[in-house]
Amino acid sequence: MPTQFNTQGVELPPPGKTALAHSSRLVQAIIGRIEQRGGLIGFDEYMQMALYEPGLGYYSAATPKFGAQGDFVTAPEISPMFGFCLGQQVNALVAQGAGAGILEFGAGSGKLCAQILNSSPGLEQYHILDLSAELKQRQKRYLRAHLSAELFHKIDWLSSLPTDFDGIVLANEVLDAMPVHILLKQGDWAELGVGCDGGKLSWQSFAPGKPSLDAIRSIEARLGELPDNYCSELNLNYSPWFTALAESCKRAVVLIIDYGYEQAHYYHPARSRGSLICHYQHRVHSDPLIYPGLQDITAFVDFDACADAAENAGFELVGMVPQGRFLLANGLLEEAQRQSLESDTAAQLAVSQQVQTLSLPQEMGEKFKVLAMHKNLSLEMPAMRRERAYG
Numbered sequence: 001m002p003t004q005f006n007t008q009g010v011e012l013p014p015p016g017k018t019a020l021a022h023s024s025r026l027v028q029a030i031i032g033r034i035e036q037r038g039g040l041i042g043f044d045e046y047m048q049m050a051l052y053e054p055g056l057g058y059y060s061a062a063t064p065k066f067g068a069q070g071d072f073v074t075a076p077e078i079s080p081m082f083g084f085c086l087g088q089q090v091n092a093l094v095a096q097g098a099g100a101g102i103l104e105f106g107a108g109s110g111k112l113c114a115q116i117l118n119s120s121p122g123l124e125q126y127h128i129l130d131l132s133a134e135l136k137q138r139q140k141r142y143l144r145a146h147l148s149a150e151l152f153h154k155i156d157w158l159s160s161l162p163t164d165f166d167g168i169v170l171a172n173e174v175l176d177a178m179p180v181h182i183l184l185k186q187g188d189w190a191e192l193g194v195g196c197d198g199g200k201l202s203w204q205s206f207a208p209g210k211p212s213l214d215a216i217r218s219i220e221a222r223l224g225e226l227p228d229n230y231c232s233e234l235n236l237n238y239s240p241w242f243t244a245l246a247e248s249c250k251r252a253v254v255l256i257i258d259y260g261y262e263q264a265h266y267y268h269p270a271r272s273r274g275s276l277i278c279h280y281q282h283r284v285h286s287d288p289l290i291y292p293g294l295q296d297i298t299a300f301v302d303f304d305a306c307a308d309a310a311e312n313a314g315f316e317l318v319g320m321v322p323q324g325r326f327l328l329a330n331g332l333l334e335e336a337q338r339q340s341l342e343s344d345t346a347a348q349l350a351v352s353q354q355v356q357t358l359s360l361p362q363e364m365g366e367k368f369k370v371l372a373m374h375k376n377l378s379l380e381m382p383a384m385r386r387e388r389a390y391g
């Protein structure tokens with residue numbers, strides 16, 4: 001069994017009694033599922049339950065998650081300038097004829113929605129589609145309190161994909177939260193799953209299903225054979241997700257923002273321990289079996305697999321650029337300067353810090369990418385052109 005799934009010496013603050021009791025309820029539900037399946041579930045099924053089991057999973061339960069009180073921060077939590085820049089891109093697309101509606105997947109705390117609605121007065125509708133019933137309630141509370149009634153009434157919460165959507169689709173840090181399979185090469189490929197040993201969750205390996213095996217073999221056929229003891233994740237959700245999205249869109253521009261790599265980097269022989277990480281109270285480690293329901297579990301995005309899935313589903317790719325370039329090309333520095341003119345020294349320092357975190361290569365600027373595509377629309381997106389690079 002690979003050894004990387006541990007807390008890497010990171011000291012995790014022990015959860016309180018209520019949190020532990022919550023986690024134990026989820027563990028019991030997972031053990032129940034393991035027994036139903038004859039002693040083992042794939043890691044993808046474990047991750048699905050750990051994050052999304054109704055009422056118990058990390059995203060389904062009422063823990064803080066985002067921001068200082070939670071487990072991690074995302075770009076809209078770091079600075080409203082993130083949503084401002086996306087809003088500039090939205091305005092440019094709408095001015096060229098894209099539909100004046102947004103469909104945001106996984107809206108988190110609701111901050112990105114507020115930032116975009118405040119920056120894009122021409123938007124007529126803002127749909128939110130989130131798997132988490134708890135987050136939907138949290139988004140409603142936040143947006144009602146922070147937006148004018150006029151802007152708030154543009155928002156609706158969907159429980160399934162719309163039909164004939166005409167507008168702009170956004171997904172910030174959503175694809176990394178999709179369940180993944182874990183594959184391990186030991187002579188032949190095996191898949192890692194979760195079983196139960198003496199009442200505790202434990203790693204188990206099993207012969208991979210055909211879809212996982214076909215996918216990893218086609219990656220090896222494309223990039224070369226991977227070495228023994230190589231372990232990595234595989235996301236088989238991109239294809240059904242993009243297919244369902246394409247079917248629901250009449251005309252659309254889609255912007256996917258996330259951390260990830262192109263496939264040659266994702267499955268580089270030297271990256272032999274995968275990219276699975278867990279966030280627990282701002283500590284980052286790689287033991288997904290610890291404190292289920294109390295910590296986030298994520299895997300980096302394979303952007304080539306996404307692009308292939310999107311093209312097969314009927315989208316036309318526009319391109320992919322690092323987040324830093326995308327934000328700079330959509331007015332990040334100009335907005336920072338405008339905000340600085342209106343603020344005192346402490347606030348100016350905060351704005352400068354936010355610009356650096358969002359855009360510097362060693363911060364979020366390179367690790368996060370923006371992947372853009374469209375369906376039945378052909379619009380200019382200068383921010384997606386690599387030769388227009390800044391910084």
Ligand SMILES: C[S@@+](CC[C@H](N)C(=O)[O-])C[C@H]1O[C@@H](n2cnc3c(N)ncnc32)[C@H](O)[C@@H]1O
Nearest residue numbers: 059074106107108129130131132172173174177
């Ligand atoms: C890491 S959080 C990101 C939240 C937010 N976009 C942000 O940037 O702060 C992941 C979000 O994606 C949602 N999510 C994951 N898979 C989803 C899917 N297939 N459809 C809709 N929402 C999804 C989760 O419920 C959660 O709100």
